[in-house]
Structures are given as C-alpha cells and as structure tokens.
Amino acid sequence: MALAAAVRRGMQAQLWGGLLQSQLRGLASSAQLQQSAAAAAAAAEASPAAASPAGPPEAAGRTVKMNLCAAVNDALHIAMAEDSRTLCFGEDVGFGGVFMCSRGLQERFGRDRVFNTPLSEQGIVGFAIGAAAEGFRPVAEIQFADYIFPAFDQITNEAAKYRYRSGAAYNVGGLTIRAPYGAVGHGGHYHSQSPEAFFTHIPGVKVVMPSGPREAKGLLLASIREPDPVIFFEAKMLYRTAVEEVPEGDYEIPLGQARTVQQGSDITLVGWGQQVRVLELAAKEVQDQDKISCEILDLRTLLPWDADAVEASVRKTGRLLVSHEAPITSGFGAEVVSTIADRCFWSLEAPPARVCGYDTPFPLVFEPLYLPTARRVAEAIRRTVTAT
Structure with missing residues (x-):
C-alpha cells in the first residue's frame, strides 16, 4: 500500500508504534484518499460557504480582511480541495493545532487526510518524506520551530538529497514543512527561536518566510505546489496581530522573488x-x-x-x-x-x-x-x- 511504502522509505516503523499503524489503516490506499477527497468536494459543493471562490482573484478584485492565521488556514483549505493527495498532519493538527491554523480541515476532508501524530518531530518529518516519495503532497506541521531540530537529520540528509542521490528516479518535491518561529512576548529560549539560517545552508530545500497575511496565503500555495521540498516558517507574533486585505480564492506568489x-x-x-x-x-x-x-x-x-x-x-x-x-x-x-x-x-x-x-x-x-x-x-x- 502506498502509505505503508512511504513509511518504509521515510523512517523505521518502530518510531511510530501502534499509533501510526492504526493511522495507516485509515490511509489504506491512494484510492481511499481519492474517494475521501471526492466526498469532501461534494460536501463543499453542497455547502458553498465552505468552498473557496474559484477563478483568478486579481482579475475580479475580490479581497477579504483576515489575519495571518486565517490566511494560512484558507491556503490549506484550497490545497486540500484541489488535490486528493494533499495531507495535513502534526501534533494536535486534527483539532486545529495549537495556533488553530488547521481549524476545520479534519471536519471537511476527514481523518484519513488530516490527523494528529505522535509527539515525535523526527517521526513527523520522516513520515512526510516517505509520503512525498510515494507521490503524496504532505503538509507537515512542527508545532514550534524550536522543536524542528530532532528532525534536522531527516530534512538535511533525506529530504534535501532525495532527488540527487537517486539520480532523479525519486523525489520528495511534494513536501512542505510548516513551523511557527520567532518572538511572541513570553516564549523564552524554547519557544521563540528563529532557526532559518540553519536550513539556508542546505542545497535541495527551499526556505520561505512570509511577512503578512497576503504573502502567507500566496507563498504557502506556491510552496505546496513547488517541485522541491519547502520549509515554511510563519511568524507566530503575526498570526493574529497582522491583518490586511487578502485576495479571495486561489493565487500564488512566486518563490525566490523579493x-x-x-x-x-x-x-x-x-x-x-x-x-x-x-x-x-x-x-x-x-x-x-x-x-x-x-x-x-x-x-x-x-x-x-x-x-x-x-x-x-x-x-x-x-x-x-x-x-x-x-x-x-x-x-x-x-x-x-x-x-x-x-x-x-x-x-x-x-x-x-x-x-x-x-x-x-x-x-x-x-x-x-x-x-x-x-x-x-x-x-x-x-x-x-x-x-x-
């Protein structure tokens, strides 16, 4: 089965134990994921309020005022509705995450595609690498950027080198790793770090850091569709303090352009x-x-x-x-x-x-x-x- 092969490629199964095995039973095959996505799409059509507007927003000029957290959430809804291979998972992601950026995803797309993981950053990223290698588009959340270091080996020695070491026979281009970073007013030395420089030294990944809601939505959608693995750092201080007009519907901001x-x-x-x-x-x-x-x-x-x-x-x-x-x-x-x-x-x-x-x-x-x-x-x- 696709996800079982993903785990074998990404990491040793014993890191996940029984919890991951039970999750895999819900992710039994690509066909099941496609059926789940089809059901979610049908539900979205039945409930227009849940669906994102279609068409190019710039042409229509439609915008809505939202904060950065809502912009990330909007982008995730669009990406999940677009492609049945898109998965969202991480610690507490199922109920919305500690910052509530994944709110509503599990209710709309089901537990097969949006789910909680064990408290293991190495496991989260290793599983995501394996899933990406099998053709899925995993969006893995690290609860705080400070906690990304246990997964450093997985990112630098596996995700970043996957295409290179296999002679382009395999790649993990569908991988996006989200992580909130930076000062928040009361985080201290375990919840306020900015580790972006570590990852800019690693050929094979892309590092993205939006500065506001509009940027966050457009850059996240571009990252999820990017043919290279992306580390997407979100400023937690801006989640609810940064509010601006954001285009409705689907749009991208190209990576690599200031x-x-x-x-x-x-x-x-x-x-x-x-x-x-x-x-x-x-x-x-x-x-x-x-x-x-x-x-x-x-x-x-x-x-x-x-x-x-x-x-x-x-x-x-x-x-x-x-x-x-x-x-x-x-x-x-x-x-x-x-x-x-x-x-x-x-x-x-x-x-x-x-x-x-x-x-x-x-x-x-x-x-x-x-x-x-x-x-x-x-x-x-x-x-x-x-x-x-």
Missing part, C-alpha cells in the same frame, strides 16, 4: 517575516524625524533569495541595512551583506549594517533588550546614512 515594500533613495533596508514590520516602523521614524528616505525589501524566500533585487536597490541608494531576529553571528544577514558587498562594492557609500538578535539564548525577562526593535534599527539607519 517584494519592494516601499521606494526610497537614501538607504536599502532588507528583512523577512516579522522583521519587515519592524523595518517599516523604523523607516517611518527616520522619515518623520530626519527626512531619511528608506527603501524596504521583503525577501520572502531565503533559499533561493533574490540577490538581483537587493543589488538593484543598493546601486540606487548606496547603503544597506539587514535586520533579523536570529543571532547575528552566522545569521542569514551575513550572506546578504557578503553578496552585496561583492556585487556593489563601488556603489556603497558606507559599510553595510546588520541589526539582529544577540549571540545568547533567547531570553524571557530581557526579550525587549534582545530583539532588534524599531528603535535599534532607526539608530543604525542614522549611523549608516551619516557615515563618511
């Missing part, structure tokens, strides 16, 4: 995920108080990242500042600075700057001192623009 958030002439600010919002606040402060014009770029995708867009901006402004929550040493900002220094050396009017987290475990009581806040970014902008 977004210009605002135009400017004095300095280029580069960020991703939650930090883009911080850059916007800092840019407004220095514009209002110092008349400094900032151009802001949201990378969206870190692997591959849009170096051409950053280069074009820095050639215009002559200055660069990169900011992220992760510790500064070996953070992805170092890659951006190094690349742009090579490409734009003769265009730079000041050394590139980085405003990041510190090289310490993520603190709890001292979180306000650790984070690269808008005030810290604004001070760095002023220093960079006035440097001679």
Whole structure:
C-alpha cells in the first residue's frame, strides 16, 4: 500500500508504534484518499460557504480582511480541495493545532487526510518524506520551530538529497514543512527561536518566510505546489496581530522573488517575516524625524533569495541595512551583506549594517533588550546614512 511504502522509505516503523499503524489503516490506499477527497468536494459543493471562490482573484478584485492565521488556514483549505493527495498532519493538527491554523480541515476532508501524530518531530518529518516519495503532497506541521531540530537529520540528509542521490528516479518535491518561529512576548529560549539560517545552508530545500497575511496565503500555495521540498516558517507574533486585505480564492506568489515594500533613495533596508514590520516602523521614524528616505525589501524566500533585487536597490541608494531576529553571528544577514558587498562594492557609500538578535539564548525577562526593535534599527539607519 502506498502509505505503508512511504513509511518504509521515510523512517523505521518502530518510531511510530501502534499509533501510526492504526493511522495507516485509515490511509489504506491512494484510492481511499481519492474517494475521501471526492466526498469532501461534494460536501463543499453542497455547502458553498465552505468552498473557496474559484477563478483568478486579481482579475475580479475580490479581497477579504483576515489575519495571518486565517490566511494560512484558507491556503490549506484550497490545497486540500484541489488535490486528493494533499495531507495535513502534526501534533494536535486534527483539532486545529495549537495556533488553530488547521481549524476545520479534519471536519471537511476527514481523518484519513488530516490527523494528529505522535509527539515525535523526527517521526513527523520522516513520515512526510516517505509520503512525498510515494507521490503524496504532505503538509507537515512542527508545532514550534524550536522543536524542528530532532528532525534536522531527516530534512538535511533525506529530504534535501532525495532527488540527487537517486539520480532523479525519486523525489520528495511534494513536501512542505510548516513551523511557527520567532518572538511572541513570553516564549523564552524554547519557544521563540528563529532557526532559518540553519536550513539556508542546505542545497535541495527551499526556505520561505512570509511577512503578512497576503504573502502567507500566496507563498504557502506556491510552496505546496513547488517541485522541491519547502520549509515554511510563519511568524507566530503575526498570526493574529497582522491583518490586511487578502485576495479571495486561489493565487500564488512566486518563490525566490523579493517584494519592494516601499521606494526610497537614501538607504536599502532588507528583512523577512516579522522583521519587515519592524523595518517599516523604523523607516517611518527616520522619515518623520530626519527626512531619511528608506527603501524596504521583503525577501520572502531565503533559499533561493533574490540577490538581483537587493543589488538593484543598493546601486540606487548606496547603503544597506539587514535586520533579523536570529543571532547575528552566522545569521542569514551575513550572506546578504557578503553578496552585496561583492556585487556593489563601488556603489556603497558606507559599510553595510546588520541589526539582529544577540549571540545568547533567547531570553524571557530581557526579550525587549534582545530583539532588534524599531528603535535599534532607526539608530543604525542614522549611523549608516551619516557615515563618511
């Protein structure tokens, strides 16, 4: 059976024990999944409110105000309805997940396709790799990005190398791993980390980090359909604090293309995920108080990242500042600075700057001192623009 073969390819079955075996009995074959999907589609047709609007939303111009959590949920509903091979699973995913991003999926698509797993990140990802190798499109959730490290071997030595080591005979291109990351105000050193840089060092995977609801929906749909495995980091702080108009229905935002958030002439600010919002606040402060014009770029995708867009901006402004929550040493900002220094050396009017987290475990009581806040970014902008 397809899923049984998936488990054999992905990991040793004993990691899952009886719980996984009972789950596999519900996922007996591709035919059963297709029947389940057909039933769900019929139910959606019978209940128009549950179905997502069809057709290109940009053409119709229809949008709805939603937060980032709702945008992720909307994307998952669309992906599940589109393809019977799409599965969603992880710890507590069946009832909606700890952040409720998978709410309503099990009721609509059934327990065969949306289900809880044992508390084993290695098992979750190993199972997902095996399922993807057998032609499914698993969307595996890691409850917090901090917990992704037990699955690091599965991601780096299996998912990332599957196509390469098999000479393209097999691939796990249907694999998407979702994980909430970053500060949340009270998470401390086990619930607030930003581990994206670890995965940007791994050829064979793509790393995506949306900065808001519209970006999250379009990028997640593109990730699920991407022919390479994708690690999709979602800023947990933005789940309910970021609200904006999001296109209805199905749409994608291409991976690997940066977004210009605002135009400017004095300095280029580069960020991703939650930090883009911080850059916007800092840019407004220095514009209002110092008349400094900032151009802001949201990378969206870190692997591959849009170096051409950053280069074009820095050639215009002559200055660069990169900011992220992760510790500064070996953070992805170092890659951006190094690349742009090579490409734009003769265009730079000041050394590139980085405003990041510190090289310490993520603190709890001292979180306000650790984070690269808008005030810290604004001070760095002023220093960079006035440097001679």
